[in-house]
Amino acid sequence: MNSADITSLSPFIILTVTSVIVMVAIAFHRSHTLTVALTLAGLALAAVSIPCASAVAPRQITSLFLIDRYALYYIGLILTASFAVSALSYSYLETQIGHHEEFSLLLLLATLGCIVLPAASHFATFFLGIEILSVSLYAMTAYLRHSNKSIEAGVKYLILAAVSSSFILFGMALIYAKTGSMEFREVALRVPGGAVHGLAFLTGTGMILVGLGFKLALVPFHLWTPDVYEGAPAPVTAFIATASKGAVFALVLRYFGMIDIHAYPSLLLIITAVAIASMFAGNLLALLQTNMKRILAYSSISHLGYLLVTVLATGEAAATAAAFYLTAYFITTLGAFGVVTALSRRDGDAESMREYEGLAWRRPWLAGVFTAMLFSLAGIPLTAGFVGKFYVVAAGAGSALWLAVIVLAINSVIGLFYYLRIVAALYTRSNEEAAPAGISCLDSAVLAGLTILLLAFGTYPGPLIDIIKNAMPF
Amino acid sequence: MILLWLIVIPLLGGLAAWLLDRKKSEATRWISLAALSVDAILLILFWPAAPSPFATSHGAWLIELNTSWIPQLGISLHLAVDGLSLTLIALTLFLGIVSVLCSWTEIRERVGFFHLNLLWILSGILGVFMALDLFLFYFFWELMLVPMYFLINIWGHENRVYASYKFFIFTQAGGLLMLLSIIGLYFIHGRETGVYTFDYALLLGTALSSKAAFWIMLGFLIAFIVKLPVVPFHPWLPDAHTEAPTAGSVVLAGLLLKTGAYGLLRFVLPLFPAAAASIGPVMLVLAVIGIIYGAVLAFAQTDLKRLVAYTSVSHMGFVLLGVFAMTAPSLSGAVMQMVAHGISTGALFIIVGMLQERMHTRNMDRMGGLWSSAPRLAGAGLVFALASLGLPGFGNFVAEFLVLVGSFPAHRIITAAAATGLVLAAIYSLWIVQRAFHGAAKGGTTLRDLTARETGMMAILIIAILWLGLYPHSVIKTTEPALKSISSFLSPQVEAGSGGGK
Numbered sequence: 001m002n003s004a005d006i007t008s009l010s011p012f013i014i015l016t017v018t019s020v021i022v023m024v025a026i027a028f029h030r031s032h033t034l035t036v037a038l039t040l041a042g043l044a045l046a047a048v049s050i051p052c053a054s055a056v057a058p059r060q061i062t063s064l065f066l067i068d069r070y071a072l073y074y075i076g077l078i079l080t081a082s083f084a085v086s087a088l089s090y091s092y093l094e095t096q097i098g099h100h101e102e103f104s105l106l107l108l109l110a111t112l113g114c115i116v117l118p119a120a121s122h123f124a125t126f127f128l129g130i131e132i133l134s135v136s137l138y139a140m141t142a143y144l145r146h147s148n149k150s151i152e153a154g155v156k157y158l159i160l161a162a163v164s165s166s167f168i169l170f171g172m173a174l175i176y177a178k179t180g181s182m183e184f185r186e187v188a189l190r191v192p193g194g195a196v197h198g199l200a201f202l203t204g205t206g207m208i209l210v211g212l213g214f215k216l217a218l219v220p221f222h223l224w225t226p227d228v229y230e231g232a233p234a235p236v237t238a239f240i241a242t243a244s245k246g247a248v249f250a251l252v253l254r255y256f257g258m259i260d261i262h263a264y265p266s267l268l269l270i271i272t273a274v275a276i277a278s279m280f281a282g283n284l285l286a287l288l289q290t291n292m293k294r295i296l297a298y299s300s301i302s303h304l305g306y307l308l309v310t311v312l313a314t315g316e317a318a319a320t321a322a323a324f325y326l327t328a329y330f331i332t333t334l335g336a337f338g339v340v341t342a343l344s345r346r347d348g349d350a351e352s353m354r355e356y357e358g359l360a361w362r363r364p365w366l367a368g369v370f371t372a373m374l375f376s377l378a379g380i381p382l383t384a385g386f387v388g389k390f391y392v393v394a395a396g397a398g399s400a401l402w403l404a405v406i407v408l409a410i411n412s413v414i415g416l417f418y419y420l421r422i423v424a425a426l427y428t429r430s431n432e433e434a435a436p437a438g439i440s441c442l443d444s445a446v447l448a449g450l451t452i453l454l455l456a457f458g459t460y461p462g463p464l465i466d467i468i469k470n471a472m473p474f
Numbered sequence: 475m476i477l478l479w480l481i482v483i484p485l486l487g488g489l490a491a492w493l494l495d496r497k498k499s500e501a502t503r504w505i506s507l508a509a510l511s512v513d514a515i516l517l518i519l520f521w522p523a524a525p526s527p528f529a530t531s532h533g534a535w536l537i538e539l540n541t542s543w544i545p546q547l548g549i550s551l552h553l554a555v556d557g558l559s560l561t562l563i564a565l566t567l568f569l570g571i572v573s574v575l576c577s578w579t580e581i582r583e584r585v586g587f588f589h590l591n592l593l594w595i596l597s598g599i600l601g602v603f604m605a606l607d608l609f610l611f612y613f614f615w616e617l618m619l620v621p622m623y624f625l626i627n628i629w630g631h632e633n634r635v636y637a638s639y640k641f642f643i644f645t646q647a648g649g650l651l652m653l654l655s656i657i658g659l660y661f662i663h664g665r666e667t668g669v670y671t672f673d674y675a676l677l678l679g680t681a682l683s684s685k686a687a688f689w690i691m692l693g694f695l696i697a698f699i700v701k702l703p704v705v706p707f708h709p710w711l712p713d714a715h716t717e718a719p720t721a722g723s724v725v726l727a728g729l730l731l732k733t734g735a736y737g738l739l740r741f742v743l744p745l746f747p748a749a750a751a752s753i754g755p756v757m758l759v760l761a762v763i764g765i766i767y768g769a770v771l772a773f774a775q776t777d778l779k780r781l782v783a784y785t786s787v788s789h790m791g792f793v794l795l796g797v798f799a800m801t802a803p804s805l806s807g808a809v810m811q812m813v814a815h816g817i818s819t820g821a822l823f824i825i826v827g828m829l830q831e832r833m834h835t836r837n838m839d840r841m842g843g844l845w846s847s848a849p850r851l852a853g854a855g856l857v858f859a860l861a862s863l864g865l866p867g868f869g870n871f872v873a874e875f876l877v878l879v880g881s882f883p884a885h886r887i888i889t890a891a892a893a894t895g896l897v898l899a900a901i902y903s904l905w906i907v908q909r910a911f912h913g914a915a916k917g918g919t920t921l922r923d924l925t926a927r928e929t930g931m932m933a934i935l936i937i938a939i940l941w942l943g944l945y946p947h948s949v950i951k952t953t954e955p956a957l958k959s960i961s962s963f964l965s966p967q968v969e970a971g972s973g974g975g976k
Contacts, residue, residue: 361584381616390609390653394547397657409650416643420623424635427628429583465546 004056008067010049011075011115018042019108026101036090039104040083043111047079063183066121073323073471074118074250077330081243082111084334084446088341089235091440095346096144096233103143107239110136114243118250123172123182126251130168130215133244134161140239141232147348153231160224164214171207174200188258205259205267215248218308219277222301226289229297234349237293238337241300242330249307253322256311257473271312276407278305283414291351295418296336299377302415303329306408309392313399316472321388321395323468328376328388328457335373335450339366342439342447357428366439367426369447376454378419379412384457476520477539477553477604480563481597483513484570488593495586506574506589510596514567521560535606536560543610548660548671552607558809558956559603561949562736565816566603568938569728570596573721575931576824580720580831581629588629588721591621595725602733608656609672611741612649615697615733619645622722622730630717637710637717644710648700655693659745662686678744678963688753691746695753698742701734702790704757705764715783716836720827723779727786727823728816735793735812739805743797744963750798751964757798758881762891764791769898778829778910779836782822785862785902788895789815789870795892796877800964804880805957806950807873813949814869814942818861821935825855828928829910832921838906842913847920852911854924854932861939863903864896869942 006013022038050072058068086107093100113133120126138161142154176182178200179190191201213221229237261267282302289295307329310322343350343366350356360367376385389412396405457464487509491502520537535554543551555563573592581588598618605611619642627638656672663680664670671677682690700707715723742750768788775781789811796808828851829844830836845852861868864875874896882889924932942949 375620380620381613386616390657391547393653394657394660397654398661405654409654412650413643413647416646417639420639420642423623424627424638427624429628460543462544462546465544469546 001061005059005061008053008056008059009061009065010053011046011072011079012112012119014042014046014049015108015112015115018046019105019112022105022108026105030099030101032090032094032100035101035104036086039086039108042108043079043083043086047076047083050076050079060121064122064125065119067119068473069471070254070473071119071250073468074246074326075115077327078111078114078118078243078247081246081330081334082107082114082239084338084450085235085239085243087442087446088238088334088338089233090442092233092235092341092344095344097146097346098144103140106136106140106143110140110239111243114247117247118254120251120254121184123176123184126255127165127168127172129247129251130165133247134165137161137236137240137244140236141228143236144233147231149231150233151231153228156224156231157228160214164211164221166211167207167214168211171204171209171211174204174207178204184255184258188260191259202264202266205264206270208255209267209270212248212252213274216245216252216304217297217301218274218304219281219301220274222278222281225301226285226294226297229300230291230293230351234293234337234341234344237296238334238341241296241333241337245300245304246326246330249304249322249326253311253319257319261311262314268312271308272401272404275305275308275312275404278302278308279407279411280305280414283411283418286418287414289418290353292340292353292356292422293349293351295422296333296340299415299418300333302411303377305411306389306392309396309401309404309408312401312404313395315395315398316469317391317395317398319472320465320468321391323472324391324461324465325388327464327468328384328454331450331454331457332373332376332383332385335369335447335454336377338443338447338450339370339373342366342443353422353425356422357425359425360427361429363439365444366447369451371423371426372451372454374419374423376458378416382455382458384454384461386458387461475539476516477537477555478551480513480516481553481600481604483516484509484593484597484600488590488597491593492586492590495584499585502586502589503574503578506593507571509593510567510570510574513600514571517560517564517567538606540606543607547609548664548669548673549609550607550671550673551610552673552675553601553604553610554606555604556956556959557952557954558736558739561809561813561953562603562732563600565732565813566596566599566729569724569816569820572820572824572931572935573724575927576724576827577719577721578927580827584628588625591624592721592725594618594621595625596729599725599729599733603736606674607672608659608674608677608741611674612653612656615652616646616649618730618733619649622726625722625725626714626718629719629722631719632717633713634717637713640710641714644700644707648697648707651693652697653693655690658686658690658693662690674741680745682746684748687746687749691742691749691753694737694742694745695750698734698737699757699760699794701737702731702794703734703787704760704790704794705767705787706760708764708768708787711787712780712783715786715823716777716780720824720830723783723823723827724820727783728820731786731790732812732816735790735797735808738794738797739808739957739960743800743960747964751800754798754800757794758885758888761791761794761798762888762895764788764794765892765895766791766898769895769902772902773898773905776838777836778838778841778906779823779826781838781902781906782819782826785822785899786815786819788899789819789862791895792874792877792892795881795888799877799881799885800961801880801884802957802961803876805961806953807876807878807880809953809957810869810876810942810946810949811873814861814873814939817935817939817942818858818868818870821854821858821932821939822862824931824935825851825858828924838909841910844911844921848923850924850929850932851921854936855911856907857936858939859903859907861943863899867940867943869939869946872943872946 116129138158142151144150179187217225279302282298286298310318376383379389491505538554540552595618598614601614623642772781772784793808796804864871
């Protein structure tokens with residue numbers, strides 16, 4: 001391993017070192033502020049090292065890691081998301097009872113698991129990444145030990161993630177049995193798409209798909225989502241919705257791109273069905289919810305359905321669309337959960353619709369941010385969500401996936417119903433109670449930053465598209 | 475650059491109004507007024523500077539701005555105006571100023587946010603009338619929806635939340651179909667020529683198979699006729715118009731509906747002439763149904779505002795008729811109708827708003843006898859009721875006359891049926907006058923007559939509608955080159971369609 005390899009691994013190394021430092025720091029001096037400051041510094045440093053790593057990319061490091069610009073783009077995205085989550089969790093945890101320091105440690109480890117996934121080129125890294133991520137998430141989900149809901153959500157996530165991991169393992173074993181390799185590239189080479197390897201390989205891929213479907217909360221593997229979203233502390237929900245799903249999706253794109261999923265019509269058919277089912281189920285079920293976190297959970301199910309269209313589409317446009325859409329989705333989801341986090345108090349997260357009624361008149365800026373995020377989720381112009389949705393529709397139409405694209409358009413209309421319902425609640429005239437305590441500077445800064453990014457990418461997406469196009473393996 | 479400034483000034487004005495609201499609520503009104511006035515002055519300054527719209531050879535843009543925006547996707551910031559856009563921009567600014575004025579005393583809550591929304595809608599509308607890049611057009615098309623939604627949802631009347639939902643979802647659904655069509659067109663053009671672009675001028679020449687052209691045209695058409703609205707797609711309109719605050723109704727009726735008609739003229743006819751001609755007969759029938767249905771339903775209303783809303787459905791039927799009759803006089807008539815209806819219906823909504831401010835009701839059963847207590851208000855009401863029924867001397871007469879003249883040679887029965895709309899219009903207009911203004915006063919209270927601000931506002935509206943009626947040449951000449959260039963795309967189809975009738 002030479003110095004260039006070390007350079008390209010620097011985000012991983014920095015993150016690992018940071019978690020050790022944080023752990024030691026906690027042992028010597030318990031201070032929430034110090035821990036969070038170290039965590040933020042570590043995440044920022046790791047993010048800053050990406051341009052250096054990018055200068056020597058692409059590099060295949062042993063057979064485990066492929067650090068190319070594609071991986072680095074997603075790593076940057078995930079690190080940024082973790083940075084935001086860490087900042088948001090600070091004042092959130094301050095209001096809660098118990099020790100807060102270990103949360104940062106868990107967050108760092110979960111982030112480490114996440115950034116392994118886009119860079120994975122081997123089943124071993126694939127699985128290790130997923131496990132590091134999942135194990136940290138169990139603890140994070142159940143972090144508020146005085147809350148039954150939080151513990152329930154943690155247990156639920158534990159069981160389902162364990163099941164999904166076993167599916168993934170079984171799938172890997174089947175593929176290994178047929179191809180004799182665990183490297184993505186070798187697997188792709190040895191499976192020419194013929195009928196000889198057919199059944200076992202398809203079953204294996206199908207099982208991996210099931211396992212990843214759990215992680216991405218796609219229909220019909222979505223049942224855990226609303227409960228876990230509701231029960232987990234709001235910053236953790238933000239992390240599950242963004243970094244965890246984004247990392248898994250980056251892996252999906254890489255792996256299915258390498259084995260050339262378009263050679264298997266049956267797999268395409270399954271993915272199409274899953275995409276359409278996710279869009280409809282997510283949006284229709286969201287209509288029935290009254291709990292903000294559950295609405296956002298169902299909304300995220302439908303958004304992953306939209307994203308799957310990019311897996312079905314081919315070519316450069318599809319990969320670019322996926323990366324852009326995920327970026328927009330990250331910003332939007334972090335912003336939305338950021339608002340929920342900022343409004344939460346010790347006696348529970350701000351979940352019920354009533355807490356949002358008339359928010360625009362009590363806290364105009366916060367309501368403005370939330371409105372922007374909701375419009376972005378709905379795909380209304382000026383926001384990044386609009387450009388993202390446009391890109392996905394364009395990618396789908398470019399590959400002549402008319403069915404999926406038309407379903408997407410129909411679902412955008414269904415989605416409007418519940419997004420508008422929230423917006424309408426924000427601007428209700430009635431509920432004018434005295435303004436509660438203000439939100440912390442850190443929260444405000446994060447939300448302001450996210451909103452600026454949202455509007456910047458929504459009105460002038462050119463530079464971001466350039467960065468993404470540079471990063472895509474074409 | 476001037477075009478961009480026209481759009482940006484109201485955006486900034488809106489933000490300034492909103493930010494200033496905390497300190498001084500009255501200032502927001504003045505700022506909004508100032509922003510729109512600056513826009514209007516820019517337009518007036520530009521007007522003579524343009525190579526006189528009266529003499530432009532057809533097809534040329536009077537002024538154009540074309541810079542890249544998202545080059546990776548072939549999206550450019552392409553704005554341009556011709557006589558048609560110019561006329562509608564002038565109408566937008568005129569009604570914009572009027573709607574700020576008419577909210578002066580009506581809106582007392584969250585004044586800053588109100589003006590932010592109002593000015594942003596106007597920016598979106600201005601953008602729609604100028605955009606020559608389909609992506610940009612869609613961007614503005616959607617941009618005007620959100621603030622309109624807020625306007626209805628926050629400052630509307632009793633049933634505002636329902637009305638705002640319905641408005642948003644109808645128009646957004648239409649818009650998404652248009653988006654699919656735009657993307658379809660983009661890819662077909664890209665595959666044929668290798669140039670992936672959303673630019674209107676480049677897409678104009680796209681060779682489409684007749685099947686593809688039909689489906690893509692349908693996406694555009696539905697978006698536009700939802701907005702117009704044409705009868706099966708109209709249910710959002712009565713609710714939205716009735717529940718919106720006065721300024722909202724003025725902007726909706728006066729401007730938002732016109733964006734649908736503008737879209738038909740600017741996009742559907744030139745981009746898909748053959749497909750548009752093939753669906754023409756259906757549209758003509760829908761136009762007539764709309765004219766009669768709107769008028770009949772108007773007659774059945776007791777809510778004055780809802781009545782005026784239904785008359786819009788009827789009047790917009792004439793626009794649709796004019797557009798799809800596809801002759802030179804009928805197109806001129808359609809544009810004339812857009813402008814005249816904008817002013818006359820806007821004025822009627824303002825009058826209803828003033829009545830509601832004074833009487834706290836829109837129910838005609840509780841009105842009556844206004845003439846004796848508020849003669850100036852009732853007089854203005856009479857003028858616009860007469861304008862609305864198409865009395866000679868007002869712009870609406872010229873418009874409807876031109877549409878009927880233009881469509882008669884090719885479509886006699888349809889034109890005859892449409893003409894009955896004029897009779898029905900006379901009935902409901904006189905009905906308004908009869909029930910609301912004449913007769914014995916009910917409730918016994920005397921009403922305050924128009925204030926100086928309101929009188930001034932009504933005066934300029936009356937002057938405008940009379941100007942259109944007595945000197946329609948100004949609008950017709952300004953828009954003629956633009957309409958000629960639109961019909962130049964159509965001419966082969968029109969001649970084939972009329973069976974060589976010329």
